[in-house]
Structures are given as C-alpha cells and as structure tokens.
Amino acid sequence: MVTRISDALLLSLAMAMSGNQAVKLVGIYGSPRQGGNSDTLLDAALKGAEQAGADVHRITVRDLQFVPCQGCQYCSRHGECRIKDDMGVIYEALDDSDVVLLGSPIYFTSLPAQAKAMIDRCQPYWARKYVLKQGPPETDRIGGFVCCCGTQDDRFLACTEQIVKTWYFIMGVKYRGSMFVPGLDAPGDAAKHPTAAKDAFIYGKQLARN
Numbered sequence: 290m291v292t293r294i295s296d297a298l299l300l301s302l303a304m305a306m307s308g309n310q311a312v313k314l315v316g317i318y319g320s321p322r323q324g325g326n327s328d329t330l331l332d333a334a335l336k337g338a339e340q341a342g343a344d345v346h347r348i349t350v351r352d353l354q355f356v357p358c359q360g361c362q363y364c365s366r367h368g369e370c371r372i373k374d375d376m377g378v379i380y381e382a383l384d385d386s387d388v389v390l391l392g393s394p395i396y397f398t399s400l401p402a403q404a405k406a407m408i409d410r411c412q413p414y415w416a417r418k419y420v421l422k423q424g425p426p427e428t429d430r431i432g433g434f435v436c437c438c439g440t441q442d443d444r445f446l447a448c449t450e451q452i453v454k455t456w457y458f459i460m461g462v463k464y465r466g467s468m469f470v471p472g473l474d475a476p477g478d479a480a481k482h483p484t485a486a487k488d489a490f491i492y493g494k495q496l497a498r499n
Contacts, residue, residue, distance in 0.1 A: 313346070337493030
C-alpha cells in the first residue's frame with residue numbers, strides 16, 4: 290500500500306505561508322460516514338496543522354442541513370445564493386480561510402453526494418467571477434485534498450481531483466496537490482495502515498508551516 294503526497298504540495302505550501310500570524314485553516318470532512326477512513330486521515334492532518342500553530346476550524350458536511358443547488362440562476366443576478374441554510378456556515382469559513390483542506394473518500398471516481406452538493410452550492414463564486422465580473426482578488430490562499438479509495442488503482446483519483454481543482458480555481462484558491470491513500474476500503478483500514486496517519490500528520494503540518 291502506498292501513500293502519495295505530491296512533492297509540489299509540500300514545497301509550495303511551505304513557501305506560501307510566511308510571517309508570524311497564525312494560518313487560518315478550514316478542514317472539511319466530506320465523508321457521509323462518521324469515523325471513516327478519510328475522517329481518520331483528515332483528523333491526523335489537522336492535528337499536524339495545529340501542532341504547527343494553525344488556527345484550525347473543522348466543518349463536518351454530513352452534520353449540516355442544506356439542499357442541493359436548484360439551478361435558479363439567482364446568484365448570476367445577485368452574486369449570492371438565495372437559499373438560506375447551513376451552507377452559510379461553509380461560505381463564511383471558506384471566505385475567512387488562508388488554507389482549505391478537504392477530506393473525502395472516492396465514490397465511483399467522484400466525491401460522495403454530500404461533498405459534491407457542497408461544491409455545487411459554491412456556484413455563487415462562479416457567477417461572481419464569470420457573469421458579474423467580480424472575481425476573487427489575487428491572494429496566497431491555498432488548498433489541499435486528503436482522499437482515499439478501496440482500489441489500489443490511483444487512476445480513480447484523477448476524476449475526483451479534477452472536481453476539487455475546479456472548485457478551488459473558481460474560488461481563487463491555488464491547488465497544491467493531494468495526499469492520496471489507495472487500498473482503504475473497510476472501516477478501520479486507515480488506522481491499520483502502517484504509514485497513512487503519520488503521513489497525514491506531516492502533510493497537515495506542512496500546510497500550516499510558516
């Protein structure tokens with residue numbers, strides 16, 4: 290079993306965050322299963338970030354109540370979503386963060402429904418950027434992705450990662466690579482993996498290092 294952390298991520302994250310102010314990092318739990326393998330990996334990554342001094346805000350998507358995007362085009366006219374629900378918590382955390390870290394399993398070469406619905410509800414960022422020409426300002430905000438899947442075939446990462454890359458791009462967040470652990474299928478597999486938790490801890494520490 291192999292844990293893959295992109296070298297570009299480790300280098301870029303260390304370079305991107307500088308100065309003495311604590312990094313604001315939002316960790317988003319995208320799995321529908323409490324205590325699942327991606328939760329275990331994200332837990333470890335966020336502990337690493339905290340050890341490095343980051344101000345970590347945790348959001349668990351499965352615990353929030355929000356509806357999917359309705360395709361009503363309200364955001365294309367007003368720059369915001371007309372639906373007032375728990376997505377407001379996510380919008381606020383995203384806008385206030387220096388680093389965004391999504392943790393998720395891979396389902397059918399994509400994200401779980403809950404995480405994908407969250408990303409679809411980020412349509413206002415797209416509308417402001419491309420319709421209203423109010424794109425996000427240039428910043429040093431960065432994003433990462435902690436993920437796992439049951440198969441050993443890392444080709445399953447490609448489709449899922451493209452969704453995450455696009456999400457970050459729309460929000461003006463620079464994607465710096467992923468930490469991907471294949472072969473985690475049954476509950477508890479992440480905890481049994483010889484290096485996954487340790488690697489995730491290091492990964493999270495690199496995100497917050499300044």
